[in-house]
Amino acid sequence: MPKSKHKLTRHALLASVAVAALLTTGCSADSTPEAAAPAAAVTETPAAAPTPEQLAVVKAPLGKATPAAVATQEAAKAGGTARKSPLKVASYDRKSGRAIITAKTVTPPADHPTPPSSTPAPTAPSSPTDPTSPSAPSSPAPSASETTAAPAAPVRVGDVIASAPAPGAPDGLLAEVTEVVGEAPSGGTEVVTKSAELSSVLGESKAKGEVPVDPAAIDVDPLVEGVKVSWAKTGDLTFGPEGARLPLGSLRIDVGAAIATAEGAPASASASVRGFVQLAPEVAFSYDGSGGGRGSAPGGAFLGLTGDWASKWSLKGRAAATTATDGKPLRIPFAKLHADPVIQAGPIPIVVNLDLVCYFQVAADGKVTVDVEQDLKGDFRVGGTFSWSKGWTPVSESAMTGTPVGVKVTARGDVKASLGAEASIGLYGTVGVSADLAPYLRAEAAGSAEGSSDGTGSVSGSWALYGGVDLSGALQIQLTIFGTPIFQHRIPLGELHKEWPLAKGEASTSTSALKPAA
Structure with missing residues (x-):
């Protein structure tokens, strides 16, 4: 036989043996299902990650x-x-x-299994009459009167x-x-x-919502005489002192108070503020427990206060320039509000602590005598939001519009009057966000003017009337109650300042007209 042909035959023989062995192994595997289980397990598709609740x-x-x-x-x-x-x-x-x-x-509960005893239970002795018996018959269990379990x-x-x-x-x-x-x-x-921390009870779940604060559950502490409180909620409608019908869910506080007059001002220049503020506050809360491998800390969170705002107030007289002690604008708190609304994220009660201090603030140069009034409406949103890419960042938004009701400015000078609210919101007794929302009315005069926003009146010199809103505040370190990393200082909300012209008056050789601002 030629050498090449012998070599080919040998290779064919080896291949046949290998195929036979492979078939034998396969038949053995088919006849023993248990042996195939490990191989099947390797090819299983991994289970998808559970969706956060x-x-x-x-x-x-x-x-x-x-x-x-x-x-x-x-x-x-x-x-x-x-x-x-x-x-x-x-x-x-x-x-x-x-x-x-x-x-x-x-x-x-079911997820609280009773821990096993550290002492093994005694083994019953073998039966003396039956050496093949593993144990003797157990002795009778003690009665309830013989043992008392804690x-x-x-x-x-x-x-x-x-x-x-x-x-x-x-x-x-x-x-x-x-x-x-x-x-x-x-x-x-x-x-x-x-x-x-909240992360220990909310875990990897997600939660988001805005919950109105029941006005009937808000405690109001008047700080000056003459404060009147009215509110409206579903099934128990109350009317405001002026007979106005309040929107459901709103709280209204009316106030009238005298304020200090400028030094040397005549008695006829007595100053006062009067008006109301109407609020419909809501607590905004969100939590995203998908931390993305960052331990127990959440991937996102938000805590804030939102709501509708309406106010109408007037300033009359010649107000003092500043307070007598610190030289700052004159601030008159007239009501303190507090509520502890309980919201629920699923079955979990979350206690929100809400405090508001309503105030009037007047900044004047002590020279100008005014009789101005403004009607203002809008909304606001303040709070803190967390994300892993940016950490804690402030949120401060406000959309308000004002309308002048009446204007009278005498002599040269400037005055700015605010009807605002200091707010703080936190969880379980810790303050997380503080904010100062101050809608204001500002008048400046280079002479004297009298009239109203309907375009009638007289002017000597010029004057202008502006509406606006100031919003400031800070995030507090206690926001780490969410389980987020600690920040080492207060984070300012950032000064939000908006101002818009309301009306103006200009001198004329003929009868002057008060012109609403464009």
């Missing part, structure tokens, strides 16, 4: 006790969301962090509690359990807590 942000139900929510230690570590819980914060001491927790039931605590170390306002915690409670002390003498379980 979308939580509705709504107002807590009226007339019902707002439930608490608890995030177990296991759920918090896994980025899970807190769940509704029957527990109640019976009392809380902010200084020590101690709280008394009660619950309708002491049975641990009730399970409603919470464990590492659990995070989110609660609506409770005794000792008027601003609500967001706290992590650091120690379970035991049964309290007055009943319930005593625990020690420390402050927690």
Whole structure:
């Protein structure tokens, strides 16, 4: 046989052996399904990442006790969301962090498994009569009267509690359990807590919404005499002092007060402010727990105050230039407002702390005597927004328009009158955003003028009337309650200043006319 042909035959033989072996292996695999399982597992498509839970942000139900929510230690570590819980914060001491927790039931929830005992159960002795028996018949279990099991605590170390306002915690409670002390003498379980963050109860969920603040739930503390409060809500409509019908959800505060006059001014130049402010505030809240591998911190968040604003006020007389003590514009707070509305992100109660101080402010040179009035309407939005690319950044927006009702300016000089509100908004007793919203009316005169915005009157010299709004404030470090990185200083909202001409008057050889500004 030629050498080349022998070599080819040998190669063919080897190939046949290999094919036979392959077929044999395949048949063996087909006949044993269990052996094929690992190979099949390798080819499985990886499971898609779970979609973050979308939580509705709504107002807590009226007339019902707002439930608490608890995030177990296991759920918090896994980025899970807190769940509704029957527990109640019976009392809380902010200084020590101690709280008394009660619950309708002491049975641990499903995600609170009872930890196994560290001591193994004793093994029953073998039966002496049957050597093949693994154990002797078990002895009878002790009766309930012979043993008393300690009730399970409603919470464990590492659990995070989110609660609506409770005794000792008027601003609500967001706290992590650091120690379970035991049964309290007055009943319930005593625990020690420390402050927690929203990320520990909201986890990787998403939430977004704007919730109106019930005007009936706002406490109003008048700071000067003559303050009148009226409000309207669904099912309980109230009319304003002037008989005006209020829009539903609005709070109106009317005020009239005398202010200091300029030094040396005659008695006839007495100064006063009068008017009202009408608010329909809403809490804006959003949270995006998709941190993108950045631990427990969220990917985005927002906390702010929005709403509609309407006001009408007048300034009459010759106001003092400044206050007597610090030389700053004269500011007269006339009402302090406070509310702790509870909103719910899914089952989680979030307590918002809202404070407003309404005020008049007058800045004048002490020379000009005025009788001016303005009607103003618009809206506003202030707050702080967080993203990983920019960190915390301020939000300050306002869209307002004003109309002059009447104008009278005597002598040369300038005056600026504001009817504004200082606002602060926070969560669980910590201030996160502060803002000062100050719509104003400004008049400047190079002589004297009298008339109204309808285009009639007389002028000697010239004058101009302007409307405007100033908005300022800051983000506070306490916004890190969301679980975001700490910023080391207050972040100014940025000065928002808008001004628009309302009307003007010019000298003329004939009867002068007050001209509304273009």
